[in-house]
Amino acid sequence: MNDLGIKRKILDKIKEYDKIILVRHTRPDGDAVGSTKGLQAILRASFPEKTVLLLNEDYADYTAFLGAEDAPIPDEEYAGALVLALDTGTADRLSNKKTGLAREIVKIDHHIEDKPYGDLCWIEEHRSSTCEMIVDFYDSFREELKLPREAAEALFVGMVTDSGRFRYRETSGDTLRMAAILLETGIDTDRIYAQLYLEDFASVKREADILRSVKMTPNGVCYLYISLKMQEKYGMTSEQASNTVNTMDKIKGSMIWIAFIENKNAATGEESIRVRLRSRFVEVQPLACNYRGGGHACAAGATVYNRKEVRALLADADRLLGDFKAQNPDCL
Ligand SMILES: [Mn+2]
Structure with a gap:
């Protein structure tokens, strides 16, 4: 089921670039924020010499506890960058309108593909969340990548919210195996559930x-x-x-x-x-x-x-x- 080929290509592409910009869809949900935050933390921990930025134009209050995104950069700084577009089915839903200025775009997503975009695409429609794919990506290259606890926390947020707390039909054995990898980093799930589900x-x-x-x-x-x-x-x-x-x-x-x-x-x-x-x-x-x-x-x-x-x-x-x-x- 896992397509190691495309994941390898994406990792090689990431290694090629000094500057990586993560983007996601507008009106972000837990998966959009969690997958970009999580992958950013993985890449920063694994490749400290690279500049890895999370740049979007809107945000969501309920995922604010995961921390802020990065300050905008001048347009010309996009030219030599690689954009990783996560959890976004179509280019017009991207919450960063400068994406097209980047040298290359990699798309990682689990939405049903309608209007393709991106130079390199890893799409698995059966996946319960993009976060699940990011954990799978980490799991495929454990020798080369690090999973800090803050990444695990952000990825867990996306997995939980996009799967309706592991209830929707897309929840598979793989989903739970990937969630297990996150739990094993010692994340505090009580705190995460409190942040996500308590109401005034x-x-x-x-x-x-x-x-x-x-x-x-x-x-x-x-x-x-x-x-x-x-x-x-x-x-x-x-x-x-x-x-x-x-x-x-x-x-x-x-x-x-x-x-x-x-x-x-x-x-x-x-x-x-x-x-x-x-x-x-x-x-x-x-x-x-x-x-x-x-x-x-x-x-x-x-x-x-x-x-x-x-x-x-x-x-x-x-x-x-x-x-x-x-x-x-x-x-x-
Ligand atoms: Mn999603």
């Missing part, structure tokens, strides 16, 4: 309020519509608004659940509706692709622009779930 009293109350507005289509698709007004009323960040999708993951018979989040671009004023699709058993990625999106089989994202499109997407999801249930009467 106010947000627990807010969640209860929001759950009251969940609706269900005839075939059982649950959905939430989080307007800009609601976000303002509850003082939600767009990250918190996005995460409301997870409140619907425990409803029997509702194998597809969707959050619609109204969004206004601060710079352009352009309004859009961000769609987060989640599912069990039935695949929602093709549906997301029909609405300017993509992602994973059971966790995908899309964008729509008005209520009419919201209704159309819901009707498609409802039909998809209806068909699935007709063929799989045993699924809950």
